[in-house]
Amino acid sequence: MYEPKPEHKFTFGLWTVGNVGRDPFGDAVREKLDPVYVVHKLAELGVYGINLHDEDLIPRGTPPAERDRIVRRFRKALEETGLKVPMVTANLFSDPAFKDGAFTSPDPWVRAYALRKSLETMDLGAELGAEIYVVWPGREGAEVEATGKSRRVWGWVREALNFMAAYAEDQGYGYRFALEPKPNEPRGDIYFATVGSFLAFIYTLDQPERFGLNPEFAHETMAGLNFVHAVAQVLDAGKLFHIDLNDQRMSRFDQDLRFGSENLKAAFFLVDLLESSGYQGPRHFDAHALRTEDEEGVWAFARGCMRTYLIFKEKAQAFREDPEVRSLLEEYYGEDPQALGLLGPYSRERATALKEVALPLEAKRRRGYALERLDQLVVEHLLGVRG
Ligand code: GCO
Ligand code: MN
Ligand code: MN
Numbered sequence: 571m572y573e574p575k576p577e578h579k580f581t582f583g584l585w586t587v588g589n590v591g592r593d594p595f596g597d598a599v600r601e602k603l604d605p606v607y608v609v610h611k612l613a614e615l616g617v618y619g620i621n622l623h624d625e626d627l628i629p630r631g632t633p634p635a636e637r638d639r640i641v642r643r644f645r646k647a648l649e650e651t652g653l654k655v656p657m658v659t660a661n662l663f664s665d666p667a668f669k670d671g672a673f674t675s676p677d678p679w680v681r682a683y684a685l686r687k688s689l690e691t692m693d694l695g696a697e698l699g700a701e702i703y704v705v706w707p708g709r710e711g712a713e714v715e716a717t718g719k720s721r722r723v724w725g726w727v728r729e730a731l732n733f734m735a736a737y738a739e740d741q742g743y744g745y746r747f748a749l750e751p752k753p754n755e756p757r758g759d760i761y762f763a764t765v766g767s768f769l770a771f772i773y774t775l776d777q778p779e780r781f782g783l784n785p786e787f788a789h790e791t792m793a794g795l796n797f798v799h800a801v802a803q804v805l806d807a808g809k810l811f812h813i814d815l816n817d818q819r820m821s822r823f824d825q826d827l828r829f830g831s832e833n834l835k836a837a838f839f840l841v842d843l844l845e846s847s848g849y850q851g852p853r854h855f856d857a858h859a860l861r862t863e864d865e866e867g868v869w870a871f872a873r874g875c876m877r878t879y880l881i882f883k884e885k886a887q888a889f890r891e892d893p894e895v896r897s898l899l900e901e902y903y904g905e906d907p908q909a910l911g912l913l914g915p916y917s918r919e920r921a922t923a924l925k926e927v928a929l930p931l932e933a934k935r936r937r938g939y940a941l942e943r944l945d946q947l948v949v950e951h952l953l954g955v956r957g
Contacts, residue, residue, distance in 0.1 A: 572877045572880040572881055572884075573616060573880075574615060574616035574617065574873075574876040574877070574880065575616050576616065576617070576618040576652070577618075578616075578618065578853065578876070578879075578880070579618045579619075579850075579851070579852050579853050580616070580617050580618055580619075580852075580853050580854075580855070580875075580876045580879070581617065581618055581619040581620065581621055581654075581656055581657070581852040581853065581854045581855070582612060582617060582620060582621070582854070582855050582872060582875075583620070583621045583622065583623075583626070583854070583855075583856055584605055584608060584620055584621065584622040584623075584626040584627065585622070585623060585626050585858075586826075586855060586856060586857060586858050587603070587608055587611075587612070587858070587859075587868050587869075587871075587872055588602065588603050588605075588608060588626065589858035589859065589868075590602055591858075591859075591861040591863075593861060596861070599861055599862075600863070600864065600865060600868070601865075603865075605622075605626070605627055605644055605647075606643060606644060606646075606647040608620065609644070609647040609648060609651055609653050610647065610650075610651060611869065612651075612653060612872070613651035613652065613653050615869065615872055615873060615876070616876070617653065617872075617876070618653070618654060618656075618852065619653055619654035619655060619656045619657075619852060620653055620654075620655060621655065621656060621657040621658065621659070621700075621704075621852075621854060622655065622658055622659075623658075623659050623660065623661040623691075624658070624659075624660050624661055624687065624690065624691040624694055625661040625664060626661075627640060627641070627644060627694075628640055628641070628694070630664075630665060641694070641697055641698075644698070645697070645698065648698070654699065655695070655698040655699055655700050656700060656701060656702055656851075656852045656854075657695075657700055657701075657702040657703070657704055657748070657812060657852065657854065658691055658692075658694060658695030658698065658700040658702075658703060658704075659691065659703065659704035659705070659706060660684075660687045660688045660690075660691035661687075662684050662687065662688070662706075662707075662708070662709060663706075663708040663709045663756065667680050667683060668680065668684070668709045669709070670709075671709050671710050671711070671712075671719075671723075672684035672687075672707075672709050672710065673685070673707070673710060673723075673726055673727045673730040674707075674709075674710040674711075674719065674723040674726055674727060674761065676717065676719060681726060681730070684730070685730055685733060685734075688705075688730070688734055689734070689737055691703075692734065692737065692738060692741070692743055692745065693741075695743075695745070696741070696743050700745075701744055701745065701746065702745065702746055702747075702748055702811060702812050702851070702852075703734075703738075703745040703746070703747050703748070704747075704748045704749075704750055704784050704812060705731070705747060705748070705749050705750065706750040706752070706784070707727070707749075707750075707751075707752075707760060707761060707762050708752065708755075708756055708757070708760065709756065709757060710723065710727065710757070710760060710761050710762065711754070711757025711758065711759050711760035711761055712757060712758065712759060712761075713757065713758035713759075720761070723761050724761075724771070724774075727761075727762075727771075728771075728774060728775060731747065731775055731781065732775055732776045732777070734747070735747065735775070735776065735777045735780045735781070736776070736777075738780070739777075745780070746780060746781075746782060746811050747780055747781045747782070747811070748781075748782050748783060748784035748811035748812035749762065749768040749771070749772070749781060749782070749783055749784060750768075750783070750784040750785070750786060750789070750814065751763060751764050751765055751767055751768045751783075751785070751786075751789060751790075752786065752789040752792075752824075753789065753792055753793040754792070755792075755823060755824045763793065764790065764793060764795065764800070765783060765785050765790060765795075765800040765801075765803065765804060766800075766803070768783055769783060769803070769804065769807060769809060772809065781809075781811075782804075782808075782809035782810065782811030782812075783804045783809050783810060783811060783812075784811060784812040784813065784814060785797070785800055785801055785804055785810075785813060785814070786813075786814035786815075786816065786856060787814065787815055787816050787817060787818060787829075787836075787837075787840070788814075788816045788817065788818035788824055788825065788826060788827075788856075788857075789814075789824075791817075791818040791819075791820055791833070791836075792818060792820065792821070792822065792824060794820050794821065796836075797836060797840065798836060798839045798840050798843055801813070801840065801843060801844070802843060805843070805847050805849065810847075810849055810851065811851065812851055812852060812854060813844070813849075813851070813852075813853065813854060814854055814855075814856035815829045815840075815853060815854060815855050815856065815857070815875070815879070816828070816829055816855060816856050816857035817829055817830060817831045817832040817833060817837065817857070818832065818833075819832055826856065826857045826858050827857060828857055828859075828871050828874050828875055828878070829855055829857060829874075829875040829878055829879060830875070830878035830879070830882060831874070831878070834952055835948065835952070837878070837882060838882050838885060838886065838948070838952060841879060841882035841883050841886055842882070842886035842889070842890070845883055845886060845887075846886075846890075853879060855872070855875045855876075857871070857875065858871070859871035859872075885951055885952065885957070888951060888957035889947070889948065889951045889957060891957075892947065892951070892956070892957055894947060895944065895947055898940050898943060898944045898947075899944075901940065902939060902940065902944070908927075911923075912924050912927060
C-alpha cells in the first residue's frame with residue numbers, strides 16, 4: 571500500500587534531496603551527495619525521474635572534457651536504473667554576476683551571460699532526454715525602486731524567452747517551457763510574483779503555445795493566496811506544464827517543507843484536483859529535508875512526500891465516491907433544466923426569456939447550501955473515521 575512506483579510520475583530535484591541544509595544563518599549540515607548515488611537511491615525508492623539545474627550536475631567553470639565525462643557517467647546511471655530526467659533548468663541565481671538580476675540585469679553583459687547559460691542548459695537537457703524547461707526568475711526582482719527598472723524588465727524577459735523558444739525550434743528540441751512565479755526571496759520583490767502574472771505574460775510571447783506554468787505550492791502560499799485555485803485556473807488555460815509540490819506556512823520565509831506536512835486540507839484538494847484533471851506530467855517535489863536531518867532523514871523526507879501524495883489520492887477517491895458527498899453535491903449544483911436553459915451563449919431569444927422569467931428569488935434567498943455538513947465530511951475522511 572502507498573508504495574511509490576515509476577508510473578506515479580514522482581520526481582525530485584537533484585538540488586532537493588541533495589540540499590545540504592545551508593541557511594542564511596548557518597552552514598551546511600550534510601555532505602554533498604554524488605549525483606550518481608542520488609540516482610540509484612531515488613530509483614530504489616520508486617521515483618520516476620530526477621530534475622536538475624545545470625550547476626547541480628556540472629559545477630560552474632568545469633572544462634568541456636570534464637563536463638562530457640560527468641554527463642556520460644550520469645547517463646550511465648540513468649540507463650542502469652531507468653530513471654528519467656523530465657525537466658532541466660538553468661541556475662540563474664547563484665553566480666554573484668546575477669546579484670541584480672539575470673535576464674533583468676541592468677548590465678547587458680550579464681543579460682547575455684544569462685541567455686548563453688540558458689542555451690547551454692537546453693543543450694545539456696537535450697542530451698539527458700528532458701522535455702520540460704523550467705524558468706524560475708528568482709533574481710529577477712528588486713529592493714530599490716528608484717532605478718525605474720520595473721518599466722523595462724518585461725521587454726527584456728520577453729526577448730530572452732522568445733530567443734530561447736526560437737533556439738529550441740532551430741535545434742529541433744521539443745521543449746515546453748514552464749514558468750515559475752514566486753512573490754519574493756531571494757529578491758525583496760520578484761517581478762513575476764504570482765501565477766496570474768506569468769499566465770498573462772505568456773500571451774505576449776512569439777510562441778505562446780510553447781509556454782506554460784510551473785506553479786509551486788509554497789510560492790502562492792507565501793503570498794497568502796489559494797494554491798488550489800491558482801492550479802485550477804492554470805489547468806483551465808491548458809497551461810499546467812509542470813508542478814512544484816511542497817508545503818509552507820503563510821507569510822514566512824520559503825520553507826520548502828515535505829509535501830502535505832503542514833496544510834492537510836489544501837494538499838488533499840490539490841491531489842484531488844490533479845488526479846481528476848487528466849494532468850499527465852511529473853509530480854515534482856521541490857522541497858527538502860529539515861536542517862535537523864542526517865542522510866537517513868533525507869530519504870525519510872522523500873518517502874514521506876510520495877507516501878502522503880498516494881494517501882491523499884486514495885482519500886480523494888473515497889471522498890468523491892462517498893454516497894452522502896455525492897448527494898450533497900447533487901443538491902449543491904441544483905441543476906434545474908429551466909434555469910440552465912436561460913444560461914449559455916447569447917441569443918436575442920435567450921435575453922428576452924431571461925428578462926421575462928419569474929425568478930424564484932424568495933426561495934433562493936432562504937436556501938441553505940449544506941456546506942457545514944460537506945466540509946465536516948472532508949474532515950472526517952481526512953481523520954480516517956469515514957471512507
Ligand atoms: C525556489 C524555487 C526553486 C526552483 C528551481 C527550479 O524557491 O528556490 O522554487 O527551487 O523551483 O530553481 O527552477
Ligand atoms: Mn520554491
Ligand atoms: Mn520551485
